[in-house]
Amino acid sequence: MCHVIVTCRSMLWTLLSIVVAFAELIAFMSPDWLLGSPRSDSSASGAGVDLGEYRPSLGLYSRCLRVGVRGIGVSCGPYARTFGEVASGFWQAAMLFLAAGILVLAGVACISIFSLCFQSILKKSIFNICGLLQAIGGLLLMVGLMLYPAGWGSEKVISYCGAEALPFRPALCSLGWAFYAAIGGMLGSFLCAVLSAQAEIATSSDKVQEEIEEGKSLICLL
Numbered sequence: 001m002c003h004v005i006v007t008c009r010s011m012l013w014t015l016l017s018i019v020v021a022f023a024e025l026i027a028f029m030s031p032d033w034l035l036g037s038p039r040s041d042s043s044a045s046g047a048g049v050d051l052g053e054y055r056p057s058l059g060l061y062s063r064c065l066r067v068g069v070r071g072i073g074v075s076c077g078p079y080a081r082t083f084g085e086v087a088s089g090f091w092q093a094a095m096l097f098l099a100a101g102i103l104v105l106a107g108v109a110c111i112s113i114f115s116l117c118f119q120s121i122l123k124k125s126i127f128n129i130c131g132l133l134q135a136i137g138g139l140l141l142m143v144g145l146m147l148y149p150a151g152w153g154s155e156k157v158i159s160y161c162g163a164e165a166l167p168f169r170p171a172l173c174s175l176g177w178a179f180y181a182a183i184g185g186m187l188g189s190f191l192c193a194v195l196s197a198q199a200e201i202a203t204s205s206d207k208v209q210e211e212i213e214e215g216k217s218l219i220c221l222l
Contacts, residue, residue: 004117007202013127013195014112017134020192021109024102024141024185028095030178031059031076033148036160037172039066057176058160060095060148061086079156088151090167097144098182104137105189115199127203131196138189145182 036056057064064076080086086095108130115126151157153167161173 006116007199009195009202010115010127010199013192013199014115016188016195017105017112017130017192018109020185020188021102021105023181023188024098024105027178027181027185028060028098028102029062030176030181031062031064032057032176032178033060034058034152034157034160034170034173034179035176037162056160058087058157058173059178060091060098063160087156088154090147090151091154094144094147094151097140097147101137101140101144101186101189104133104140105185108133108137108192125200127196127200131193131200134189134196135193138186138193141182141186141189145179145186148179 034057036058038055054066056066058079061080062076062078064074066074083092083095086092111126111130115130118126120126121129149168149170151167152161152165152170152173157170157173158165161171164171165173
């Protein structure tokens with residue numbers, strides 16, 4: 001019989017697992033990892049329109065630039081048509097580690113929803129299994145984020161950040177929100193791994209067992 005068990009700690013773990021997976025996925029797809037050096041739109045200046053300076057952005061495989069006769073529109077899209085065209089070998093490796101970590105976290109996020117009804121898999125606690133996977137996912141993300149700055153010396157980054165750009169030194173560029181979101185997601189994955197143990201304790205407490213023995217199928221404990 002399926003017992004739906006909801007506790008504060010298990011619900012917090014489930015929600016945070018989903019948020020972390022989405023945050024990492026959005027960050028991975030975003031072009032706002034690096035904000036390029038300030039530029040002025042020469043075409044707009046020639047047309048007598050002063051739009052001031054703007055900062056193009058560069059992601060792992062995509063970018064955003066101001067386009068149009070008056071420089072009003074913004075074009076965002078992939079600069080790399082194939083994996084081999086990604087700006088740096090370090091970025092290619094970072095993408096592989098980040099994608100693997102996101103895949104693990106996304107799988108755990110899906111499983112966490114079913115943990116409301118099923119608390120074990122093959123007699124093993126679903127929370128402990130998911131917590132271990134989240135820790136592994138966090139380590140994969142950490143490696144990917146450590147590899148990412150090593151690619152700042154590539155020609156693509158130099159064209160955005162200036163000739164002084166070097167590995168681990170972005171020169172005129174600054175870090176965008178996507179990089180910080182990826183770091184937040186990585187830290188969140190380790191937090192989820194810790195919370196999974198608390199969710200296990202909460203859903204196997206004596207109060208839960210008492211309500212199961214009373215025949216209740218929906219158990220909510222604050």
